[in-house]
Amino acid sequence: MGMLKKLMIGGGTVAAATLVWADGFGVKSGNPVLPGVPYEVHDGTRPQPRVVENAGAVSVKPPADAIVLFDGKNLDAWESPAWQVKDGVMIAAERDIVSKQSFGAVQLHVEWRCPAGRKVDGQSGGNSGIFLMGLYEIQVLQSHNNKTYPDGQATSLYGQVPPLVNATTPQGEWQSYDIIFTPPVYEGEVVKTPAHATVIHNGVVVQNHSAFLGTSTHKRLAEYPKAHPEKAPIRLQFHGDPMEFRNFWVRPLGKIDEAQP
């Protein structure tokens, strides 16, 4: 998300304003104010998360009960063959891809990197995203020495919740995400408990059981749909950048005292 340069095409003045917005740093967005905070959606004046240097990717082998979504060999776990596999890495290309299998609550591990030497500027150049249930984006963005609106940087709940700190490693280095996701709980059409995510980025806690305001969107306040699936595929975003992924696995999470499949 965040591909606003293309959406706001107009005269020269608009194009100039759009350039400021697309970078999103240091300026108000003009979008709605988020609940509970004095900041707008994609607010470039929101405080930048504190930078934590010397974090580094944590590589975790898939435990025996994990479902491996990419082990370096092929894209068999994914519906679309649009992405490429090279040197044990899957590379974003052409369009979003979705997992063949559907998931609800999961523990997810993945490692990713933005290739060295690419020009990265705000939301451009180093952008992807992991959409839990295809609906809730944990932002993937090359956020080392690359400022953008805080609710759009790496590990943000995109457009909703910035990370506690910025633990992104330099461009060209691998990064790890460990995500614990729980879907919303509904009573009829009412959301009783929102969806939550805890995210550990390069070994650093960046989202501590953060609540989603609704399904991911941009420029608008997120909302929940009236009806929600119990399980849905994971979607990976292609945002125009050849972002690389490896060692991708999930563990569906059951409940205490519940017989496991």
Ligand code: MG
């Ligand atoms: Mg994204």
